[in-house]
Amino acid sequence: MSLLIRNGEIVTSTARFTADVLSENGVITAIGPNLPVPPGVEVIDASGKYVFPGFIDPHVHIYLPFMGTFSKDDWASGSKAALMGGTTTLIEMCCPSRAEDPLEAIRLWKSKAAGLASCDYTFHAGITKFDDSTAEAMKAIVAEEEILSFKVFLAYKGAFGIDDTELYRTLVAVKELGAVLTAHCENAELVAETQKKLVAEGKTGPEWHEPSRPISVEAEGCHHLMTFAGMTGTEVYVVHTSCKPAVEAITEARARGVKAGIETVAPYLTLDSSYAEKPDFEGAKWVMSPPIRAKEHQDFLWQCIADGTVDTVATDHAPFDFIPQKHMGHPEAGKAVDASFQATGKAANFTLIPNGIPSVEERVKLLYTHGVATGRIDLHTFVKVASTRAAEIFGLYPQKGEIAIGSDADLVIWDPAWRGTISAATHSMATDYSAWEGWPVEGRPELVTVRGKVMVRDGIWCGEKGWGNFLPRKSKG
Ligand SMILES: NC(=O)NCCC(=O)O
Numbered sequence: 001m002s003l004l005i006r007n008g009e010i011v012t013s014t015a016r017f018t019a020d021v022l023s024e025n026g027v028i029t030a031i032g033p034n035l036p037v038p039p040g041v042e043v044i045d046a047s048g049k050y051v052f053p054g055f056i057d058p059h060v061h062i063y064l065p066f067m068g069t070f071s072k073d074d075w076a077s078g079s080k081a082a083l084m085g086g087t088t089t090l091i092e093m094c095c096p097s098r099a100e101d102p103l104e105a106i107r108l109w110k111s112k113a114a115g116l117a118s119c120d121y122t123f124h125a126g127i128t129k130f131d132d133s134t135a136e137a138m139k140a141i142v143a144e145e146e147i148l149s150f151k152v153f154l155a156y157k158g159a160f161g162i163d164d165t166e167l168y169r170t171l172v173a174v175k176e177l178g179a180v181l182t183a184h185c186e187n188a189e190l191v192a193e194t195q196k197k198l199v200a201e202g203k204t205g206p207e208w209h210e211p212s213r214p215i216s217v218e219a220e221g222c223h224h225l226m227t228f229a230g231m232t233g234t235e236v237y238v239v240h241t242s243c244k245p246a247v248e249a250i251t252e253a254r255a256r257g258v259k260a261g262i263e264t265v266a267p268y269l270t271l272d273s274s275y276a277e278k279p280d281f282e283g284a285k286w287v288m289s290p291p292i293r294a295k296e297h298q299d300f301l302w303q304c305i306a307d308g309t310v311d312t313v314a315t316d317h318a319p320f321d322f323i324p325q326k327h328m329g330h331p332e333a334g335k336a337v338d339a340s341f342q343a344t345g346k347a348a349n350f351t352l353i354p355n356g357i358p359s360v361e362e363r364v365k366l367l368y369t370h371g372v373a374t375g376r377i378d379l380h381t382f383v384k385v386a387s388t389r390a391a392e393i394f395g396l397y398p399q400k401g402e403i404a405i406g407s408d409a410d411l412v413i414w415d416p417a418w419r420g421t422i423s424a425a426t427h428s429m430a431t432d433y434s435a436w437e438g439w440p441v442e443g444r445p446e447l448v449t450v451r452g453k454v455m456v457r458d459g460i461w462c463g464e465k466g467w468g469n470f471l472p473r474k475s476k477g
Pocket residue numbers: 061184240287288289290316318355356357
């Protein structure tokens with residue numbers, strides 16, 4: 001299977017030039033002008049188009065067991081949606097319950113992707129409890145399962161959340177393994193107490209989700225992690241950073257020598273807190289954690305992308321249907337679905353709305369439309385935050401995130417002249433709504449390859465379920 005992409009404008013995080021790209025047996029074997037056409041090669045004309053390295057989404061959830069339900073996409077629909085949006089590699093958060101062993105969980109989650117994933121993938125291994133067996137399990141996750149990043153939640157008290165002793169021990173173990181610890185940073189106690197207070201005051205609609213986890217609560221979570229990471233010397237990566245004080249807590253720690261990556265996600269760059277305030281429970285569609293913030297934070301995050309403070313733009317794809325899933329927090333419907341609430345005889349409220357927004361398909365188009373096309377960021381920054389930095393931080397570079405001889409032939413031919421509209425009626429994600437319904441987009445991934453195989457052609461799916469490979473990563477330590 002060989003492919004020659006002719007005359008495209010190749011854009012990477014550092015270079016931009018017009019040339020041909022030849023891929024053979026899944027890898028890039030030649031780059032240059034007027035390459036000869038080997039026999040049996042398919043030739044694709046990319047004149048007037050960009051050729052980008054396949055995009056990487058380092059933070060997704062696939063069929064996540066969460067808040068009494070499961071997020072909608074499985075690996076078949078989730079990876080197809082990713083590819084339709086130009087994303088060729090996914091890194092999924094493996095999120096076991098506290099009762100599960102993290103090593104067994106990784107094996108189980110791997111088995112759920114194999115045979116269904118169309119794009120390549122790896123995992124961040126969730127540590128949701130730290131007991132006498134956890135350090136050994138983490139060693140095996142690296143040595144046997146070839147995973148080099150872990151995940152903790154400083155939020156979700158009573159579910160995925162860990163306490164400070166567990167956080168410290170996890171950081172020590174991650175450092176010893178030469179791995180990276182990714183973290184959801186919000187102060188769990190403050191969230192839990194504020195939720196209780198608001199609900200007791202009768203503040204129960206989706207518009208109260210943001211006030212229940214204000215920017216100070218996220219900033220405290222970030223500061224907390226930075227203090228611990230500073231003590232242990234562990235490399236950390238803060239997922240879904242939503243606001244200025246959170247970014248500042250991390251940049252202050254960086255100045256003290258803490259090695260910390262910063263991720264933001266497409267919803268924070270394009271939406272603001274007014275969405276969760278929409279009447280008649282519609283705001284539930286935009287409930288995610290940390291919450292979508294006031295517009296000023298969105299502007300600040302764009303600046304941080306442009307100046308290099310933010311490393312990656314991911315999605316935190318956690319898709320739930322509006323009906324019935326988001327309605328688990330509806331005053332009437334909620335009663336029927338949550339046993340503990342039923343026992344109280346009270347109406348449900350915003351704390352029972354499954355957190356998350358379907359977004360894996362729209363990230364790259366939104367980043368291009370609202371970043372590149374508006375002049376907020378240049379093309380190199382676009383490639384860097386949507387692909388290359390994730391590969392570098394998570395041990396996949398230069399196999400992924402680059403257009404170079406020897407790199408995987410994950411390529412996106414991008415048509416900057418294309419114009420379209422986002423809609424749940426046409427998206428490939430499994431949810432019944434889009435958070436960006438009716439939004440115009442500029443540019444699209446016209447052709448997408450994974451290891452030289454065309455998965456999307458003329459914007460239409462032509463991929464193969466199960467083509468995706470697990471990406472083993474070796475310890476740097
Ligand atoms: N972010 C969110 O709202 N849902 C998914 C779980 C998580 O990443 O915290």
